[in-house]
Amino acid sequence: MSERTGNADALLDIRRLKKYFNVRKGLLHAVDDVSLTIRKGKTLGLVGESGCGKSTLGRVVIGLIEATAGEVFFHGEDTLKFTAEQRSVFRTQAQIVFQDPFSSLNPRMSVAQQISEPLRINNACRNKREIDAKVKELMDTVGLAERIATSFPHELDGGRRQRIGVARALALDPEFIVLDEPVSALDVCIQAQILNLLQELKKERGYTYLFISHNLSVVRYVSDEVAVMYLGQVVEKADNVALFGKPIHPYTQALLSAVPVAKLDAKKERILLEGDVPSPIDPAPGCRFAGRCAYRQDVCLQDNPVLSEIEPGHFVSCHFAGFLQRHE
């Protein structure tokens, strides 16, 4: 499956997407030439640490931020070139759930009002009765009791608030949902409940997800395919089993080894990366990861490697990918 020729069953086809920000110190390469595809009904997990650009990517895809360059094909049409009218249609097809249930809800609107907002803004229902019915249905779908329809966010806990966020995203019956760290701010027990909800919805309704998270265990649990980002670029991309079973890129390996395991005697070789993540402002030429990579050579400091298919369906961006693949 090559993303260059475009894909018949790719719902979302992101091509060479770039987003740069002009900041005082220079040009911030938040998303730097990223190409990804997501097939209908599948979940693409986007993993990376803070500053890697995954949240920015999610927001560009959904249309909240304008891209600097590149294309985002949705059902074969470039969303970045949409007119206002096309964009309002796109909104009914693609929605987003935010990370922080505490700040992603309007403190002064009741639960029912928040969920019905997308309906009212987009004139999706004919009258108040229809709106109320739809809200009730949505609350039911995400597991919210009817009696809290008149409650306000500050009266509810994080789990319920996040369910409101999900209900709100589902209001317009989208096909594609960007989930930006949807469970990171929640306690583990509530996190599990929300993850189960998301999985059920996907199974029943065939949603396609872009699941953004820094939590590898969670990403592994929900994703069909996974892409790892570092400093605005995708360094490795594969299906779930391949990426977690046989990570090739040194960063992916370090990332996986860094996750604490809730088991005893899980003594593993922990790969400790030196130093900190370098700045995404005016990055130096060469591989972005070279500064912290144990295998770096001269070529790494000069040329930025390209994402290449090392094994069927498994893409790695490293000059020595072949070598690393054979010696793992």
Place this chain on the structure above:
Amino acid sequence: MTSRDTSVLLDIRDLSVRFNTDSGVVHAVNHLNLSLHRGKALGFVGETGAGKTTTALAILRLIQSPPGQITSGEILFEGHDIMKMTEAEKRHIRGNRIAMIFQDPMTSLNPIMTVEDQITEMISLHSNLMGNEVSKRAREMLALVGIRPERAKDYPHQFSGGMRQRVGIAIALACEPALLIADEPTTALDVTIQAQVLELIKDLQSVVKTSLLLITHDLGIVAEICQDVAIMYAGRLVEYSDIRSLYGHPMHPYTQGLFNAVPNLDSPLGGKLAVIPGLPPDPTDLPKGCSFSPRCPYAQAVCHEKACGMREVAPNHFVDCYFPLGVEGGQRS
């Protein structure tokens, strides 16, 4: 758990803390009994609102009252009850004998002081070192946590999150405290940085020989660093044991629920996460009997009536449950 030998550094007995708020009385900590031995690391695990941070603040007597109030209990540190100490004695202990690292490295450092100054402040407050010796010690601490000496005169905002947390650790350990309380020290950090900081804490623990009370919700971190673990739920301790015993066979249904709720990197794919239904109880309106009983899949009539209380079910393994999992006479897990 309530031994009186000198190997017990911290002995919390029947601690109860409540907060008087507009929406009612919040019972944050309820009759907590916990002890920490010298040189050991105890993982203090629970979700938000379980009472872990409140306990830590109670140890340091940093609970604001009003609205907080310690309604019962003693906290014996090195044999002396902190509750009965004078203000001067408490100040002597804070930072010097007991130090704390906080969760958010951004807000727990003073933005207008250089990192070196923040360490020297700590040292000057509590030790008799003067002048050059103080700066020397400060630089030693920075080196210990892996910060290059040329960065000593930088300000917190010039450091990344992981580095700031290292500075926090340096400040905390500057006076070689007997007890270090770390409140979710790596939660705000990226995974790879978290790994670095955890390694650092592990190394330092063996070098400086400080006892550690590690507050966290992450059972993976506890497995790496701690020897003992205590599980908190709704302000009560529900299970306490050394890690081998607890990770080998968790006995409280809540503990097992915690283990089941977290996906990990080698669990089989495609399954559903075993979820504990419902939500933690409202701290202003705790249920009668066992606080966990409304959500417990194994609850029986007696559980709703009266809480069991901690009892030793296996060697050095205590559970607050009438029917601990995997135990004869209790539920089979």
Place this chain on the structure above:
Amino acid sequence: MPANNSMLKYTLIRLRRNYLAVLGFVVLFVLIGSAIFAERISPFGYADQDYMMIRQPPSAQHLLGTDQFGRDVLSRLIYGSRISLQVGLIAVSISLIVGGAIGAIGGYFGGRTDSVLMRIMDVQLAIPTILLAIVISSALGPGLVNLMVAVGITSIPRFARLMRASVLSIKGMEFIEAARAMGASHMRIILLYILPNCAAPLIVQSTLSVANAILFAATLSFLGLGIQPPFPEWGGMLSDARPYIRDSAYLSIFPGLAIMITIVALNCIGDGLRDALDPKQKR
């Protein structure tokens, strides 16, 4: 506008605990009462002159004495409260609406719009407020309405800045992004998402501004601008009492006290509201 019942209830509970604020409210209610029912409670008309009782000190008949025209001081104070409250409310409404709009537009749209609007505000702020009030008042001429406009204009920058700061801090919150993701128009976002969340600091500032407006009105009247005789305005009464300060000191004291008590009461209310509306305050 969605009603936020529990927020209001919560605020009232916390406010009740603040004794000074409660006292302030009592004073305010008395004031409002006297303004509304002035005709009924006032013993005399504000312009009724009694040449037999010129500059009489407080007595049973004239509780607070009479002025140089034989007019009852108490009655004039009571009618004066009507004027003071009117000025306070209308002037602050002008500042709030105009200043609020400027701040909201500047804060929300940013860029050049914001710069231009804020520079205009800065220019106004560079002029001493009392001078500005005098100039506007003189230009507009005497009268109650012109007084209200003049005082209202002077407070516009303060509200603009406050609103802008609130808007800026809320603009960055995720629920605003969520609204945009749903396709909400700018107008909708400003009216339903930003404004309701800015209410707290604006309410506090409004209360304090009413106090300020009353003070300003008194100052302008003292200087001879604004309200003209025989309408009773506390500041004007102070001004008229100046020649008699040695012999009939009460003519200055009572209007002065009226002003002072009102201002202090409003300030207490404002402080109480600020504490009550502050979510981080725990008691």
